Amino acid sequence: MGARRPRTGHDWKLLAESCTALLERLPQLVDEHLRQLTVHSPVYGQVLPHDQQWREAEEAMRIGIETLSAPRDSPRRDLEHAEDTGRRRARQGLPLDLLVHAYRSAGYLLWDALVDGTAGREPERLTALMRSTTMVWSAVDAQAQTASEAYRATEAELRRRTDEQLQALLDALLEGQATPGLAARAAAGLDLPEHGPYAVVVLRAERREPDERPVRGAGLRFIWRMRADGEVGVVALAPGQGLDGVARVLAGRCSGPGGISPVVPGLAELGRARRLAELALRTCPPDGTAVVRLDQRMPTALVVSQPELADRLVADVFGALLELEPADRAVLLGTLDGWLACEGSAGRAAARLYCHRNTVFNRLRRLEQLTSRSLARPRDLIEMTLALDAYRLSGVRR
Template sequence: MPDTAVAAPSVRQEASRDRRDPPWSRHRLVASLLDGSCPLADLRRAAVALGMPLVGSYRVVALHASGQARRAAGRAALGTAHGHVHWHGSRPVEHAIVLLGDPDRPDLVDEHQVAALPAGVRIGVSMPVEGLAALTDARRQAVSALHLCPPQGGYVDLSAHLPAAVLDADPALADRLRTQVLGPLATAGPDHTLLLDTFAAWVDSDGSTREAARRLDCHRNTVTNRLHRLERLTGRRVDRPADLVDLTLALAAHRRTRRQHDGQPR
């Protein structure tokens, strides 16, 4: 429900003034909400300018797309299913402030809309936050999610990728983990990439050797043999929880390094 303070008689004059403000002034006010420079005293004015409550559940969306048509497609994929959406135009990344109609709804877009996105459109979404004052944190989260998108395009909700986001927040530690856990695979020579890709397919298949074999177009026994070889080289077993945590986090760090080598825009 909207915060009643926004509609109170005491802010009617403020609302009237905001309607007379030039567009660049409102643009600057919203920018200050997102970058953390908005004074607390201006939060009520920002709420009026946005037509959004001071208190409510929000997400911030970060959109990276080259060209007007791709940006329009990215905006359209978000839609308005969650109530009020305010787009803040900026380059190279645009942001949307979304007032959630249903805070428990897991996604802002459905998989069909994501599949229809043009190549190169990347969308990162923050976790839900409470109140306009938390939008700065939400913007940082949305940008972190954007960094996790594959370079060819896609949609990442940070809520489902927290371990990878933690690694992205400390690149040096992520690289140290990758080297420590996966470094021994270098002794496999040319099979180094094959073993990693097999483990990645197995992880992405929720630990199903059958599904991993289907994705890799090989026999399930081949997947099992490669996983055993990875275990011998790394000294970690995929059926031991603590070891699996190390391996999956190291895989996430490896994927982060690969994205950088692929030249993904940040």
């Protein structure tokens, strides 16, 4: 087969005449185009009213036909229209594959109409049309591609705006804003129940890896927000579910320190839950690695929530102890901490501290002498326990 004969100016003239004749049949072509689209998918008719869809299809097909016969250096009105259509269809919610199909379907319809309108005429006109095949389908491809790119860009922008709006709603809830309807809007946007069990997790920023944050687990759903000093997670629990599952999931995925709030009954209570989770976090020592629950750290939380009183408690209870050499003081306080962790068992504390049982007793007696308190008296024991917590957490307050 010889080389294809290039399209001439005469070919262009014949194509223009065919396109002019095609414009006279445009209303019937639009009707057929919309019929074919509805047969392909009923979604087309659900996106736009029929009259508006007909007007837009007529404009697009008319511009497409006129572009085929326009001079080579003419502005590409068809691509401008395709870009506008792509943006508009993204905002209207038409699936991208249906948008592309509409362009392909219109291209097939117009091409068949061109061929049919030429078939009964002189062979020269049909031959000229065949030499224009590549140009015609290149125009259809360019229109579909331009519309697709505009669609994707608009879709990404809409998604970004939606994400920002949802993040703003979530931030407002976590800040405890009492705006009417806020919880309902957030529930709809985040696909969460407005009323139901929730908890909040606060994680300090240091040593955090991006993939440490759980998203789901043990029937829980986590929604995270980055902050300058850490991360805040909203945890949606199943009805009747407590905090044990939350603690287990976090222990397996997150290095501390962190705090878990008590359960609250709905999205409107997230501000209070966030404050309680932050209070739980404050009960972690400066070098802590655990994610702790507030309901299991209540005495310590009382201490850290009143820093001025906590300082006075440390000074009153450990006054003489604080005058010791740091190493000596650390041994005595470490022994008290170990003895409390072992529930008052000197034997278990000795194993924990790698010393003899009598050594534990001797250190505790010395501690009692320095503090003028007895570990056998409940009130004195409470004071010494709270003072120890306040002393260990003093670095957090400073």
